[in-house]
Amino acid sequence: MVHIKRLQEEGTDVLAIVGEIDASSSIDLDLAIAKSLSEGYTKILVDCSALEYISSAGLGVFMSYIEEFKEKNFKMVIFGMKEKVANTFNILGLDVLLTIVPTKQEAKKKLSEI
Amino acid sequence: MVFADATILFSDIHGIPPGIPKILPQVMIDVFIISLFYYYKFKIERDENISSTDLLWRVFATGLIVTMVSLGLRLLIFTMGETKITGNVIFVYLVYQINLSLFLGFLLAALTVWKRLIIYQKSKWLVRAWTVFELLMFFILIYDSIGLQKSSWIFTPVNMILSLTGLYLSANMKWVAYLNFKQKWTSLLLLLLTVFYILYFTFTVTTSSQTIADQSSSFLSFQVHIFNIALLAFVGLYCIFSFLVIAFNLPTSSAFEQKLEEVVNFQRLSQSIQTEQNEESVYKILLESSVSSVSADAAWLEIKTSRSETQMFTKGITEKEAQAIRLYFKEKNITGILNSAQDKTRHISKHLSAIKGVRFKSIIAFPIYVKGDSIGSISLLKELPDGFNKEMTRIISAFSNQAGISIENFRLMEEALQNERYKEELKIAKMVQKSLLPQKLESDKDFEITAFSESADDVGGDYYDTLRISESEVALIIADVSGKGTTAAFHMSQMKGIFHSLAQGERNPHEFMSKANRALIFCLERGSFISSAYFVVNTVSKAVHYSRAGHCPILYYHADENRTEYLKDKGAALGMLKGPSYGNMIESRCLNYNTKDVIVLYTDGITEARNNKNEEFGQDRLAVALQQSASKSSLEIQEYIIKQLYDFTGTKNINDDYTTMIIKFA
Numbered sequence: 146m147v148h149i150k151r152l153q154e155e156g157t158d159v160l161a162i163v164g165e166i167d168a169s170s171s172i173d174l175d176l177a178i179a180k181s182l183s184e185g186y187t188k189i190l191v192d193c194s195a196l197e198y199i200s201s202a203g204l205g206v207f208m209s210y211i212e213e214f215k216e217k218n219f220k221m222v223i224f225g226m227k228e229k230v231a232n233t234f235n236i237l238g239l240d241v242l243l244t245i246v247p248t249k250q251e252a253k254k255k256l257s258e259i
Numbered sequence: 260m261v262f263a264d265a266t267i268l269f270s271d272i273h274g275i276p277p278g279i280p281k282i283l284p285q286v287m288i289d290v291f292i293i294s295l296f297y298y299y300k301f302k303i304e305r306d307e308n309i310s311s312t313d314l315l316w317r318v319f320a321t322g323l324i325v326t327m328v329s330l331g332l333r334l335l336i337f338t339m340g341e342t343k344i345t346g347n348v349i350f351v352y353l354v355y356q357i358n359l360s361l362f363l364g365f366l367l368a369a370l371t372v373w374k375r376l377i378i379y380q381k382s383k384w385l386v387r388a389w390t391v392f393e394l395l396m397f398f399i400l401i402y403d404s405i406g407l408q409k410s411s412w413i414f415t416p417v418n419m420i421l422s423l424t425g426l427y428l429s430a431n432m433k434w435v436a437y438l439n440f441k442q443k444w445t446s447l448l449l450l451l452l453t454v455f456y457i458l459y460f461t462f463t464v465t466t467s468s469q470t471i472a473d474q475s476s477s478f479l480s481f482q483v484h485i486f487n488i489a490l491l492a493f494v495g496l497y498c499i500f501s502f503l504v505i506a507f508n509l510p511t512s513s514a515f516e517q518k519l520e521e522v523v524n525f526q527r528l529s530q531s532i533q534t535e536q537n538e539e540s541v542y543k544i545l546l547e548s549s550v551s552s553v554s555a556d557a558a559w560l561e562i563k564t565s566r567s568e569t570q571m572f573t574k575g576i577t578e579k580e581a582q583a584i585r586l587y588f589k590e591k592n593i594t595g596i597l598n599s600a601q602d603k604t605r606h607i608s609k610h611l612s613a614i615k616g617v618r619f620k621s622i623i624a625f626p627i628y629v630k631g632d633s634i635g636s637i638s639l640l641k642e643l644p645d646g647f648n649k650e651m652t653r654i655i656s657a658f659s660n661q662a663g664i665s666i667e668n669f670r671l672m673e674e675a676l677q678n679e680r681y682k683e684e685l686k687i688a689k690m691v692q693k694s695l696l697p698q699k700l701e702s703d704k705d706f707e708i709t710a711f712s713e714s715a716d717d718v719g720g721d722y723y724d725t726l727r728i729s730e731s732e733v734a735l736i737i738a739d740v741s742g743k744g745t746t747a748a749f750h751m752s753q754m755k756g757i758f759h760s761l762a763q764g765e766r767n768p769h770e771f772m773s774k775a776n777r778a779l780i781f782c783l784e785r786g787s788f789i790s791s792a793y794f795v796v797n798t799v800s801k802a803v804h805y806s807r808a809g810h811c812p813i814l815y816y817h818a819d820e821n822r823t824e825y826l827k828d829k830g831a832a833l834g835m836l837k838g839p840s841y842g843n844m845i846e847s848r849c850l851n852y853n854t855k856d857v858i859v860l861y862t863d864g865i866t867e868a869r870n871n872k873n874e875e876f877g878q879d880r881l882a883v884a885l886q887q888s889a890s891k892s893s894l895e896i897q898e899y900i901i902k903q904l905y906d907f908t909g910t911k912n913i914n915d916d917y918t919t920m921i922i923k924f925a
Contacts, residue, residue, distance in 0.1 A: 168742065175786070201739070201741040202742055204741075205741050205742075205786035206786055209786035211835070211836070212836070212837060236790075236809060236811055236863075237788075237790060237832045237835075238830050238832060238844060241844060242831060242835065242836065242844070
C-alpha cells in the first residue's frame with residue numbers, strides 16, 4: 146500500500162511517498178509522476194523519507210523516466226531515502242542514473258544547480 | 260360384469276319360486292358389488308398418470324354406457340308394446356334387477372374415482388378416514404344381507420359414523436384448485452351429466468320397484484338396503500359438492516393461474532443463467548415475464564452497457580416512444596426510478612398525461628441491481644390510469660431483484676471461466692519457465708555447482724544457467740527479470756537466448772553485459788529491466804572474471820581467512836539505458852580463487868523474504884548462514900541456507916521467486 150501526497154513549492158512539485166511500493170502500487174507512483182508532468186511541472190522533488198520498501202517494479206518506474214527527463218531537460222531529485230531503500234537503488238545501479246541526495250535542502254540546491 | 264348379471268338373472272328366476280332360500284339373490288348381489296368394487300379399484304387406482312378431468316371423464320363414460328344400456332332396454336320394452344311379457348312381474352323384476360345392477364356398477368365406479376380425488380393430497384388422517392368409511396360400507400353391506408330386520412341400537416351409531424365420515428371426506432376438494440380454467444368448465448359439465456345419470460337411475464329404479472311392490476308383497480325395494488342408500492347419498496353428495504366448489508372457484512381461477520404463472524416465470528428467470536448463453540436472454544425473459552405477470556400493455560428495459568451508453572429492450576412500445584418518455588422525465592427533473600437514483604416510483608404516472616402523443620396512463624419502474632450497483636431499470640406501462648396495484652408492484656420488484664441476481668450469477672460464472680482460462684495459461688507459462696532452467700549444471704574437477712529455484716504462486720522470472728566455453732572455461736549466469744507472470748517468463752526466455760549466443764564467444768563480462776543490454780533494450784518494455792551477474796571461471800588461471808549488472812551483491816567466502824564478503828561492484832541493470840553510455844555504467848573484475856572458496860549467487864527473493872514481524876532475511880543472515888556451512892559441500896550449503904531461510908520466515912510460501920546458485924571450489 147502506498148500513498149502519494151503532492152505539494153507545490155515555488156514552482157516545483159514535491160511528491161511525498163508514504164508506505165511501500167510493490168508491483169501493484171508502482172502504478173500509483175507512475176500515475177503521480179505522469180500527472181505532475183501533464184500539469185506542466187518540469188521540476189520534481191521526490192520525498193522518500195516515509196518510503197519503507199520499494200520493489201524492482203517501483204524502481205522500474207523511476208528508471209522509465211530517466212531518458213524522457215534527459216531528452217526534455219526535466220529535473221527530478223530524490224531525497225530522504227532510508228538506508229534500506231537506498232541500498233535497493235544502489236544494487237541496481239540506479240544511484241548513478243538518478244540524482245539522489247540525503248536532505249530536502251540539498252535537493253532544492255541540486256535542482257537550481259542542474 | 261356380464262357374468263355377474265347373468266348370475267343375478269339366473270338367481271332371480273330361481274328366487275321367485277318359493278322353496279329357494281331368500282338369501283341367495285342378496286348374496287349374489289353382494290358378490291357382484293364386491294367383485295365390481297375390486298375391479299374398479301385395480302383398474303382406476305393403478306393408473307398413475309391420470310388427471311382429475313380424466314377421472315371425471317371415466318365416471319361420465321361409465322355413466323354413458325350404463326345409461327345407454329338402460330335406455331336400450333326401455334326401447335326394447337317400448338317396441339314390444341303392452342304384451343303379456345311386459346306386464347309380467349318376473350319380467351319387470353328382471354328389468355329392475357338389471358337396471359339396479361347397472362346403477363350400482365356406475366355408483367361403484369364413481370366411488371372409486373371419488374376416492375382418487377378425495378385423497379388427491381394424501382394425509383394420514385384422510386387415508387384413515389377413508390379406510391373407516393370403506394369398512395363401514397362393507398359392514399353395512401354384510402349387515403344388510405344377513406339381518407334384514409333393523410335393530411336401531413346398532414344401526415343408529417353406525418349410520419351416524421358413516422354420515423360423519425362421509426361428510427368429512429366430501430369436504431376434501433383440493434384437486435379443484437389445480438384445475439385450470441378450461442378444465443374447470445369441463446369438470447362442471449361432466450359432473451352435471453353425472454348428476455343427471457344418478458337422477459335418471461334413481462327415477463327408473465324407484466318407479467320399477469314401485470310397480471313390483473304393487474304386485475308382489477314379498478318384494479323388498481332397493482331402498483331397504485342401507486348400503487345402496489349410503490352409496491347413492493355419498494356419490495351424489497360429493498358430486499354436488501364438487502360441482503358447487505368448482506362453480507364458485509371459477510371466478511378466482513384466473514388469479515390462481517396467474518400466481519402459478521408467476522412462479523413459473525420466476526423459475527425461468529433463475530434457471531435462465533444455467534441455460535442461456537448471454538445476458539441478453541436474461542433481459543428478454545425478465546421483460547416478458549414482467550409483462551405477462553402484471554398484464555402490462557408495454558414495457559421497456561434499459562441496461563447500461565458503458566458509462567454513457569444504454570441498451571434498450573422494448574415490448575409493445577417503440578424505442579422512440581420509450582426514449583421520449585425518458586427524456587421528458589429527465590428534462591422535467593422528475594425523480595423516479597428512471598434516473599435510478601431512487602427506488603420510489605409513486606406519482607410519476609401522473610406526468611405521463613402531460614407528454615404529447617403517449618397513450619399510456621400509468622407507469623411503474625424498478626432498478627436492477629448487480630452487486631449493489633444499479634445496472635439499469637425496468638419500466639412497465641399500462642393504458643389504464645392507476646393500472647398497477649400494490650401486489651403488482653411487489654411482483655415486479657421481486658422480478659427485478661431476481662433478474663439482478665441472475666445477471667450477477669451469470670457474470671460471476673463468466674468471471675470464473677475467465678479465471679480458469681487464465682490459470683490454465685499461467686500453468687503453461689510456469690511449465691515453460693521451469694523448462695528454461697537447466698536440468699544439469701556444468702561441473703569440473705575444480706569446482707561443483709548446485710542451484711535451487713522456487714517461484715511464487717504465479718510464474719517467476721528468475722534465471723540461472725551455465726555454459727562451458729572451452730576446456731578450462733565455464734560461463735555462469737544468474738538473472739532476475741523485473742515483474743512477474745507471463746511477461747517475466749517471456750523476458751527470461753530472451754535472456755536465455757542472449758546468454759547462450761553471447762557466452763559462446765564473449766569471455767569478457769563487461770562486453771557481455773554491454774552486448775546483452777544492446778540486445779535487450781529492444782525487447783523490454785518501458786519500466787522493465789533485468790538484473791544479472793555474469794561469471795567466467797577459468798580453471799587454468801584459477802580466476803573468476805565477473806560483472807554485476809544491477810544484481811544483488813555477490814556473497815564470497817574466503818576459505819583461507821574464514822570470512823565472507825559481499826562484492827558490491829558498480830553496474831546498472833540491463834535494459835535501463837539505451838545509449839552506448841551503458842558501457843560506462845558497468846564494471847568488471849577479476850579475482851583469483853583459492854581452494855574451498857565459495858561463491859553464493861542469489862536473487863532478492865532470498866534477502867527480501869520477510870518473517871511475520873515484517874523483518875527481512877537480509878544480507879547479514881545470509882552471510883552468517885554461509886559462514887556456518889562453508890566447510891560442507893555445495894549441496895549441503897544450499898540446503899542449510901534454504902533451511903535457515905524457512906526457519907526465519909516460518910513458511911515455504913515466500914511472496915517472490917527465490918533462487919540460489921552456489922559454486923564451491925575444490
